[in-house]
Amino acid sequence: MKIFHSEAHRAHDPPFEVFDGGQRVPYLENPDRIDRITAALKKTDWAEFAEPADFGLDPIHAVHDRDYIAFLASCWTEWLASDSAVAASPRDHAFLPATFALRRRPTSISSTLLGRAGYYMMDLSSCIVEATYRASIASAHCALSAAQEAFQNSTNAFGLCRPPGHHAGRDYAGGYCFINNASVAANWLSAKGKVAILDVDYHAGNGTQDIFYERSDVLTISIHGDPDYEYPYYIGFAGETGAGAGLGYHQNYPLPKGTDDAAYLSTLEDALNKIRSFSPQYLVLSIGMDTFEGDPLGRFKVTREGFASIGQGIHDLKLPSAIIMEGGYANAELGENVVLLLENFK
Numbered sequence: 001m002k003i004f005h006s007e008a009h010r011a012h013d014p015p016f017e018v019f020d021g022g023q024r025v026p027y028l029e030n031p032d033r034i035d036r037i038t039a040a041l042k043k044t045d046w047a048e049f050a051e052p053a054d055f056g057l058d059p060i061h062a063v064h065d066r067d068y069i070a071f072l073a074s075c076w077t078e079w080l081a082s083d084s085a086v087a088a089s090p091r092d093h094a095f096l097p098a099t100f101a102l103r104r105r106p107t108s109i110s111s112t113l114l115g116r117a118g119y120y121m122m123d124l125s126s127c128i129v130e131a132t133y134r135a136s137i138a139s140a141h142c143a144l145s146a147a148q149e150a151f152q153n154s155t156n157a158f159g160l161c162r163p164p165g166h167h168a169g170r171d172y173a174g175g176y177c178f179i180n181n182a183s184v185a186a187n188w189l190s191a192k193g194k195v196a197i198l199d200v201d202y203h204a205g206n207g208t209q210d211i212f213y214e215r216s217d218v219l220t221i222s223i224h225g226d227p228d229y230e231y232p233y234y235i236g237f238a239g240e241t242g243a244g245a246g247l248g249y250h251q252n253y254p255l256p257k258g259t260d261d262a263a264y265l266s267t268l269e270d271a272l273n274k275i276r277s278f279s280p281q282y283l284v285l286s287i288g289m290d291t292f293e294g295d296p297l298g299r300f301k302v303t304r305e306g307f308a309s310i311g312q313g314i315h316d317l318k319l320p321s322a323i324i325m326e327g328g329y330a331n332a333e334l335g336e337n338v339v340l341l342l343e344n345f346k
């Protein structure tokens with residue numbers, strides 16, 4: 001199986017993030033995650049690493065707001081130019097606003113850098129550093145390369161994406177995500193045939209939900225920790241099923257704390273039956289290994305055996321699949337867990 005990977009992610013290494021209560025903690029979505037996955041994949045006899053192709057910005061602009069992408073491209077340089085203390089020690093800093101747009105739809109967006117940041121960011125976990133924009137574009141190109149492989153060769157491919165993408169919406173960053181890699185890949189594939197996106201990351205795929213919410217040609221399904229107790233809190237409830245032409249083409253499966261393999265797999269079966277009824281030609285699969293029982297950010301109890309069964313169940317759809325890396329923060333087990341899920345698709 002082709003594994004699309006770019007080293008551009010490595011320099012996206014924010015010095016901290018801000019947790020609830022204002023605690024500064026080391027950035028959990030770190031380059032070590034990808035090193036662990038790469039090391040585990042290299043031990044197999046089926047992983048074939050490849051550089052992503054350069055798709056330019058067009059397929060990214062097809063999903064994201066142009067002004068938002070322009071903001072991601074320039075905000076770091078603008079910040080350094082506006083603050084001499086930051087410019088003196090840029091590696092100690094991460095760009096974050098302290099004021100957010102909430103639910104407002106202003107008649108115009110503030111021209112100030114921090115005003116735009118609060119408009120285009122939804123939380124304090126998407127820390128921007130010098131390399132963030134470049135890493136995000138390369139990450140989207142890994143996803144697009146996997147989609148191209150699924151289309152051209154009717155096969156499965158893995159976009160080893162970092163930063164992840166499923167919390168990023170059309171015009172906002174959040175949850176370590178800047179460009180919604182899975183959505184960019186799915187939108188590109190949707191010009192070739194019907195697409196289903198299945199998101200099995202522990203957290204609700206709010207960005208993906210938002211992007212396709214009014215579309216009927218891309219079915220979106222997310223299985224995740226109930227937003228009643230879990231991030232992103234404000235989206236991912238069972239009653240959100242699409243709107244307009246997209247009504248009935250989105251499904252959330254919010255699950256309780258402590259969800260184990262058996263409960264997870266029974267929910268997955270329901271989701272897979274929905275996908276079968278939709279009869280897509282392609283699958284975009286957002287994988288997050290933070291459903292793992294040992295994950296520091298998750299509260300599910302999925303085991304190693306669980307990941308193998310999840311992979312097997314999804315593979316039984318027998319659809320050409322672009323598999324996209326999202327979250328997973330138990331770094332010591334992350335690589336093996338990814339391999340356990342992926343080896344069904346080799």
Ligand SMILES: [Zn+2]
Pocket residue numbers: 201202203288290326327328
């Ligand atoms: Zn997650």
